[in-house]
Amino acid sequence: MIKKFMYLNRKAPYGTIYALESLEVVLIGAAFDQDVSLAFVDDGVYQLAKDQNTDAIGMKNFSPTYKALGDYEVNKIYVDSASLEERGLTVDDLMPLTYEDEDDDWAEKPSIRVVESAELAALMEEQDVILSF
């Protein structure tokens, strides 16, 4: 039976291990053919920032891994618009994440959807499991 799993990400990368751990769990979970979505709220939106460069802090830059999510059929990525706005960010500050839609002749489509809080709240209510990071 397929269940709906949402991974809720609310922390910036590098300062704590939450962001990397969430990504690891998402990739592991993707092997189980469940209905997976990711939500980025509060400082979690910084996880998707483009041009991350960790050379000078001696940590692995794991941001390119988000671009692989589409290949794991993880293509529902919701970003809270209020969280972007209060940080002075727009969707153009985020990495463009895409997936190939097998139902549409493998057309490349965007995975990221910027949503209002109310819409994201409704999506949360549809989930079987919400994993918070």
Add this chain to the structure above:
Amino acid sequence: MTTLHTVNKSPFERNSLTSCLRFATEGCALLLIEDGVVGAMQGTRLAPRLAEAMGKITIYVLGPDIQARGLRENQVIEGIRIVDYDGFVDLTTEHDRVQAWL
């Protein structure tokens, strides 16, 4: 389908409580635990926000965590229900999912 939201951090340390209140939908429950119980007390900057939220969600606070911190159960915002660990368990069974705001 309803959610039991839990918040375990003080609203003065993190924004977990304010974010939770932003996403909690009508009919959901919120349980304040650990340092989150601070948010249940009268007279804080957050108190009006919680009073307003009680129009659409039910708010609970874990009594043992209030007592442990030397706070007073009679200082909890009116309308917030105090539960013990058995009550915590009951809440988890009464809702479809638990969402922990870290």
